[in-house]
Amino acid sequence: MIDLSHALSGFMTRIFGPGELSGLVRLSGGANMESWAFDWAGPKGSAAYVLRRAPSADYMAGRPYGHADEAALVIAAHGAGVKAPEVVGVLADSDGMGTGYVMRRVIAEVNPAKILADPPPSLIADLGRELARIHAIPAEAIPAAIPLMDPATALAELKARFLDYGGDRPVIALAIKWCEDHLPAPAEPVLVHGDYRMGNIMVDGGGLAVVLDWELAHRGDAHEDLAFGCMTVWRFGRIDQPAFGVGSLDDYFAAYEAAGGVQVDRDRFHFWLVYRTLWWALGCLQMGQAWRSGADPTVERVVVGRRTAEQELDLLLLLGAEAPEIERAAALPPSQRALADPTGEPTNREMVQAVRDWLGDAIKPLAEGHGKFEVAVAMNALGIVMRDLDAAVRAEDKALAGAVLSGKATLAEPGLLAKLRRAVLDKCAVDSPKYVALARARTLWGG
Structure with missing residues (x-):
């Protein structure tokens, strides 16, 4: 496991000269790549940035081009007047953070x-x-x-x-x-x-x-x-x-x-x-x-x-x-559902519900940042399993x-x-x- 804060500090020093990194936090979302927000304070002042990266080669497998070409495209779009991010540097192998690039952070709503x-x-x-x-x-x-x-x-x-x-x-x-x-x-x-x-x-x-x-x-x-x-x-x-x-x-x-x-x-x-x-x-x-x-x-x-x-x-x-x-205009055939048995020992559905409820009551309130997002996703997964256990047909x-x-x-x-x-x-x-x-x-x- 790399020390991302240390490695990123080294990268920013290479790009901008000496400074101090703070506020490193992973942003929620991103189906394939990781995004990390942070601040960098140097001799000319402090600014907000985002690291976009793939932590390993497996994440980039099968893609027609890598992050260096993606960054070059974003730079070209920005230069053509498109509201694209401003790329400030591209990761090298020696940076030890996988592949990716760093952009100036735009403070606006994405949700x-x-x-x-x-x-x-x-x-x-x-x-x-x-x-x-x-x-x-x-x-x-x-x-x-x-x-x-x-x-x-x-x-x-x-x-x-x-x-x-x-x-x-x-x-x-x-x-x-x-x-x-x-x-x-x-x-x-x-x-x-x-x-x-x-x-x-x-x-x-x-x-x-x-x-x-x-x-x-x-x-x-x-x-x-x-x-x-x-x-x-x-x-x-x-x-x-x-x-x-x-x-x-x-x-x-x-x-x-x-x-x-x-x-x-x-x-x-x-x-x-x-x-x-x-x-x-x-x-x-x-x-x-x-x-x-x-x-x-x-x-x-x-x-x-x-x-x-x-x-x-x-x-x-x-x-x-x-x-x-x-x-x-034809009528639909009836839906088929399995019949639940509420008696006897706890059913599979009830066991899954107990775990889901525990995540929501005991774990989610304590989680922060991306961790809270992951708990919510886990609860969603268990909800799907509960409903699927009631389904009679696929x-x-x-x-x-x-x-x-x-x-x-x-x-x-x-x-x-x-x-x-x-x-x-x-x-x-x-x-x-x-x-x-x-x-x-x-x-x-x-x-």
């Missing part, structure tokens, strides 16, 4: 719930403008390591991953087949941020303050970026506002086009909305694989792995219109998924849409019962 509770009036226009600026970064300023995405190749890779993960989820199979059948013609490539959404932007009283997390950037179709922040999951409960949970698509697109972005093609936008929802469904499954392999042993990883249910629900909401009207069906993937089964098949709707409703009720789209789907589908 989506707090931002969306009272968003600045300019925010939807800011989001459109900033994305247009990202897409306008000159090709010659983009590091050579930033890859070009070919949609057909990327979709084939998603399909291969799905099969590697078991190939047993019919709704994911449905989305793959739909994307194969609706693959758009190639677009003029631009720099795509790749993770442009609530949670990766910071906001202050003046509007959008900074765009974070550039690790998924690549060159590709501008509509991919346009769609990603409009996924239901990234609206953080405000599903009545389709653009980032902030406003309307019309206002978002108008701001983007007014700032020099490409003219928005609604059909192309819809394709990327489906594709990126599919991508995140498989990304959630990948989180579980990372835990199983030991690459990331945190409880957060297994919990995110169960969020696939949210994306399956969203995919069926997006694709259900493909079914004939008679199938869309939503996985390899035979049906194979039939859908091959095109032998379609939403025109009598009863299939109703069966899929019931399965995703029940699965999401176990894995993410507070997901706002679950209540919307129940209202729409009569479930």
Whole structure:
């Protein structure tokens, strides 16, 4: 275990000269990388910084480029007038902290719930403008390591991953087949941020303050970026506002086009909305694989792995219109639940509940910082287990998924849409019962 404070002090001394480090604390969140906030006081005064790092090579395995190229891209974006962080230095092997870089810290709000509770009036226009600026970064300023995405190749890779993960989820199979059948013609490539959404932007009283997390950037179709922040999951409960949970698509697109972005093609936008929802469904499954392999042993990883249910629900909401009207209007089959036995010795469910209650009553009040976040995640994991113990059936069906993937089964098949709707409703009720789209789907589908 490294002494991060000592190692970081050495790095800052190398960059700025002698000084003193204080206030080192890990920031909550960050699905893949660690972020550490700290202050550095030198001869010219004190300032706030953030270290973004991967503590080992395992965290960077399979990525098309490393932190040095990511930092170079962020520097290029900042230089092009994008509200990107200001990078002050890149970690070297000799620093002993893994890979990463240090940025000046922006003091602004990043929590989506707090931002969306009272968003600045300019925010939807800011989001459109900033994305247009990202897409306008000159090709010659983009590091050579930033890859070009070919949609057909990327979709084939998603399909291969799905099969590697078991190939047993019919709704994911449905989305793959739909994307194969609706693959758009190639677009003029631009720099795509790749993770442009609530949670990766910071906001202050003046509007959008900074765009974070550039690790998924690549060159590709501008509509991919346009769609990603409009996924239901990234609206953080405000599903009545389709653009980032902030406003309307019309206002978002108008701001983007007014700032020099490409003219928005609604059909192309819809394709990327489906594709990126599919991508995140498989990304959630990948989180579980990372835990199983030991690459990331945190409880957060297994919990995110169960969020696939949210994306399956969203995919069926997006694709259900493909079914004939008679199938869309069909009643759902009844939900099947296991019968609990409240007598005798404590059941597995009651044992899990006892541990969950103890974490909430005895441990969470004593935890601080990232530790409090981890306790909350652990309690969420146990809640999923409790609900799963009550479930009589699972939503996985390899035979049906194979039939859908091959095109032998379609939403025109009598009863299939109703069966899929019931399965995703029940699965999401176990894995993410507070997901706002679950209540919307129940209202729409009569479930």
